[in-house]
Amino acid sequence: MMQEAKVEAEFEPTILAFCCNWCSYAGADLAGTSRFEYPTNVRIIRVMCSGRLDPTFVLSAFRWGADGVLITGCHPGDCHYVQGNYMMERRFAFLKEALTHLGIEPERLKLEWISAGEGEKFAALIRDATQRIKQLGPNPLKAT
C-alpha cells in the first residue's frame, strides 16, 4: 500500500474512455447514480456507437499524450445498432498490432463490453485501468 501511494504521488495518468451512448455511457451514468467511487483520471467521450470509433481517434489520443485509452460498448448481441460492436472488435485487433509497431505498450488500450446495468463493472474497469497504467508509467511518446 505504501508503495502504491508513492507511485500515485509521482504519476497521475490521463486516460480517455470512449463510451457508446446506449450501453457503456449509461453504465458510467449508473456508476454515478449508485455512487461507486473510482479514480479521477478518466475523461469520457460519448459517441453513439463503438462502431463509430475511427482507429485514428485512438492513435491521435496516444500521439497527443494519452497514457491509456479505453473503448467500451454494448455486449455482443446487445448492440443498439445490431453489429457496431463487432466492427469495433475487428478494428481493435488491428489497433493493438499498430500500437506495438509504434512502440506503445498494447496494454495501454483496452476494450470492454459494459451494459447500461453494469455500473459496478464500469467503476471496476476505471479502478483497474488506472492502477495498471500507473504501473506502466507515462506514455513513451511523451518523452520524445
Place this chain on the structure above:
Amino acid sequence: MGKEEPRIGVFVCYCGVNIGGVVNVPDVVKYAKTLPNVSYSEGNIYTCSEAGLASLKKAIKEHSLNRVIVASCTPRTHEPLFRSACREAGLNHYLFEMANIREQCSWVHAHRQEKATKKAKDIVRMAVARATWLEPHDEPELEIKDTSLVVGGGIAGMTAALTLADQGFKTYLVEKEPELGGNLRGLHKLYPTMQDTRDILEPIVKSVKANKLIEVLTSTLVSDVKGYVGNFKVTLSSNNEKKDVEVGTIIVACGAKNYTPPKGLYQYGVFPNIMTQLELDALLREEKIKKPPERVVMIQCVGARKGEIRAVDLAGFPKSDTARLLAKILKAKKEEGWPYCSKICCMNAIKNAILVKDKFPQTDVIILYGDVRVYKEYEDFYSMARESQVKFIKHIEEVTPEIAQEPEGKLTVTAYDALSGQELRLPCDWVVLSTPLIPHKEEVLLARMLKIPISSDGFLMEAHVKLRPVDTQTDGIFLAGAGSGPKDVPESIVSAKAAAARAGTLMANKKMRTEALTSVVDEDKCIGCGLCEEICTYGAHYLEDAKSHTIAALCRGCGACAAECPRRAISMQHFTDEQVLAMVKAALTEES
C-alpha cells in the same frame, strides 16, 4: 465550423449540493470564461429549473450566444429539456452540448473535491472544444403512409390489427400458419379464470376476419423489407407467390414457442407418459385419458433458469455476419440452457394441476419446484391449488431429478427435498415437464430484415427496456406479444394495444421529423469503393455513378461508415471527426 464566429455560453449547474457540494462551481465558471470562443458563463443552482432555463434563454439573447453548453448531469436524461430551451430562444438545438459533471464526476468523486474540480474543468474544456465545431441541422420531414403491417396472427397480432382498424387504418395481418390463433390454438384453458381458450379465441378470430380494414394473409411469410418509416415496401410470400405491399408502420407480433425438450432430457421421448405441460393440455382437452393416473409429478424449470439444454437447431441460419453472432448466442444456449424465467410456467403448472384434480379428485398431484413465482392476483391461484390438495415440494434444483421406468407403465421420480436434504422417491404414472417459452427460429431472419437487435436471451430487443418497451430501434417498427420475451395473454394484449397506439400516432400525424444524426458523403472525396454500402446494417448507403449516397431516412446514425471509409469521405453529422478529435485533443491539452 459555422460561418459566424462561435460565441459560446457555459452554464454550470450546482444541482443543489449534488455538484456544488463536491465541485467548486464558481471556480469552474471562472475557468470557463478563459476558454477560447467562450463569451459568457454563469452558475445556476438548478439549470433545469424554471429560473435556470429562463436565465439560459435570457443569456442566449443578451449575449448573442450561438453555442450553449450546460455543465450538469447526463444528456441521457436532460438533453431534450435544454435543447428545447435553446429552440425557444431561437437557437438551433444541434448547437447545444452537455458536459456531464454529475454522474461522471461529482457523484463518483465525492471524497476527492480538488481533483473533481479539476476534472470538471477538463470536461467543460472538452465540451467547449466540441461546441466550437458544432453545426446547425434541419431535421428532415417524412410522409407517413396510413397503412400498417402486423406480422403474426396470434392473440397479440390480432389485437394489434383490430386496434389499428378501430382507429381507421388499413392493416395487413400476416400469419405463417394456415390458421389464425397462434399458441392459443393449442391450449385448453387459461389461468386464472379457467375459461376455455376457444371461447376467447373464436370471437376474436371472427371479428378479425369480418373487419373490412383488415386483410388476413395466412400461410404467408415476410420475405423482404425495404424502405423506412412511413414508406416500407414489404414482400410477402405464400406458396411461391409473391405480393408486395406498401405500409407506413410495422408491428412485429411473431410470438414465442413452447420449448420441446430433446429426446432423453428427463427421459422425454424415451419412456412413455413423460410429457410437456402443453401436451398435458391437449390430453385434458381431448378427453382421451383412458385410466385416471394415481399420481402425477410435475417438474418446473425444465431447460430454464439453468443449463441443461442439449439441442438447439442451428441449421438454416445463413452464414453472414449477423447470423454468425446470433448463432454464437444460440450455441451458448445449447451449452448453458435458457437462463431466463418464462414467468408463465408456474401458473400454467398450477392451472393444469387444478384441472387434473377437478377431473380426477383421487389423483395425487405433486409439483417439484425450485422457486414458485406467482405474482399479483396469482397468489390466490396458488392458494387455490394448495386447498385442492396439490402438493408443492421444493427440490434441490442443482440435482436433476432422475426418472426410472417401473413395471406396468409406472415411473419413479427421484429428487432431493430442499428442506430436509433427503432423497425422495416418487412412484407415479405421469411426469409432466414445465418448459420455457423460447424464440422462434424464423424470428432471427425477421429481425435481420427489420434491423431489430436481438437480446442475449434470443428475443427481439425493445428500444429501451423501461421507457420505450414497445418501440424498436428502427423507427416505425413496434413490438407486440411474446416476441420480445415471455408474456401471458393479458400482457400480450396490453403490449399489442400499446404498439397499435404507437403506430397509430405516427400514421395519424401523417408526417414526422427525424433526427439529423445521419451520415453525409463528400462526393469529391468518394472513390466509389462501396465499403459503406457493404457494412451498413440499415442499407442506408447506395452507389450511383460510382459515388456513394446516403438515404437519410434509413440512416440510424451509428457512424460505422464514417469510421470505415478509407477516404474519409463520409462525415457523421453531430459526431464528426473534427468534433470527436477536438474533444480528444482538449482532454490531453491543459491550455487549448
